[in-house]
Amino acid sequence: MKTSPTIKWKFKVVICGPGAVGKTSIIQRFVHNSFSISYKITIGVDFLTKDVEYKDGEAARLTIWDIGGQERYNFLRESFFEKSDGALLVFDLTREKTFKEIKNWLEQLRKYTFDAIPFVLVGNKSDLLTDLGVVLDNDEIKSFAKKEKAFYIETSAKKNQNIELAFLELTKAILKSKSSR
Numbered sequence: 001m002k003t004s005p006t007i008k009w010k011f012k013v014v015i016c017g018p019g020a021v022g023k024t025s026i027i028q029r030f031v032h033n034s035f036s037i038s039y040k041i042t043i044g045v046d047f048l049t050k051d052v053e054y055k056d057g058e059a060a061r062l063t064i065w066d067i068g069g070q071e072r073y074n075f076l077r078e079s080f081f082e083k084s085d086g087a088l089l090v091f092d093l094t095r096e097k098t099f100k101e102i103k104n105w106l107e108q109l110r111k112y113t114f115d116a117i118p119f120v121l122v123g124n125k126s127d128l129l130t131d132l133g134v135v136l137d138n139d140e141i142k143s144f145a146k147k148e149k150a151f152y153i154e155t156s157a158k159k160n161q162n163i164e165l166a167f168l169e170l171t172k173a174i175l176k177s178k179s180s181r
Helices: 023-032 071-081 096-113 126-132 138-147 163-179
Strands: 006-016 045-055 058-067 086-092 119-124 151-154
Touching: 006 023, 006 096, 006 163, 023 045, 023 058, 023 086, 023 119, 023 163, 045 163, 058 071, 058 163, 071 096, 086 096, 086 163, 096 119, 096 138, 119 138, 119 163, 138 151, 151 163
Parallel strands: 006 058, 006 086, 086 119, 119 151
Antiparallel strands: 045 058
């Protein structure tokens, strides 16, 4: 019988990006392994916790802050981003405008965390690309991620594709940044 991993670290993780890109769906899939087609706007911020086993027998407890993407919550972001250890920056693969907005989200994140905290760039809703075809320039996305030293991953909260991997990669990036300080 496998024993539970030992919690070695506790990290504050923010998940942010424009409205309606699937941030809450990603978190619900990750924490509760559930998906709902009905969308409810996140009012301000919501919190959930889950442990990520990054190495056999060792885990990190992630406190995940789901930050509302609507412009009206801009004034709250400074306090939400404060003391974050890492972030998932999420955009919608079917809406080019959301990728363009990611640059502003990254700028805010860096401004309010006073540090270049590690982040994973997440292109969500990959399941919709089958019907729509390619909407965004994949080379541009990968180039942006490389320039910003971020891991890039395409996910589908609906189909549960790469959700666990996104959080695992973020956990590893946080651990790497902590060990290099």
